[in-house]
Amino acid sequence: MTGRVDALAAGAPAVRAVVEREPKILEVAQPFRPTARQAAKPAEHGAFGFRKEDADLVEAFDRELRSFLGTPEHLDVVARFGVSAAELPDATTAELCAR
Known part of the structure; x- marks a missing residue:
């Protein structure tokens, strides 16, 4: 193994932390927007859950x-x-659920 990678997928805070350690050889893609294929996948967003009777x-x-x-x-x-x-x-929410 050479100890090298071609790419890294992680949350933005984790990516920034890695780049801060090696700014001469790494960079964060800015601005990052998903490709059409990635955008077609389910979105990964936080949510809150409630009972149906708690409208x-x-x-x-x-x-x-x-x-x-x-x-x-x-x-x-x-x-x-x-x-x-x-x-x-x-x-x-409606836009995300319609994807």
Whole structure:
């Protein structure tokens, strides 16, 4: 084995950490957008689960979540985990489920 790789697939925070260790020989593809073939696959996004009978809770939760997402406070929270605004999901639940 030569100890070399041709490519690496990992989450953005992990990729940045590896690149920071070897910036002379590695780089992060910017901006990264999936190919049409990759985009056709199921999206990998976090989600919250609720019981079907909790429709009022879901509505209230969604309302609060929509008001929080994209705010400076939200961006500060995700930045602590190495996630940038450019890496946040850019589709609605309905759009993701329609894929």
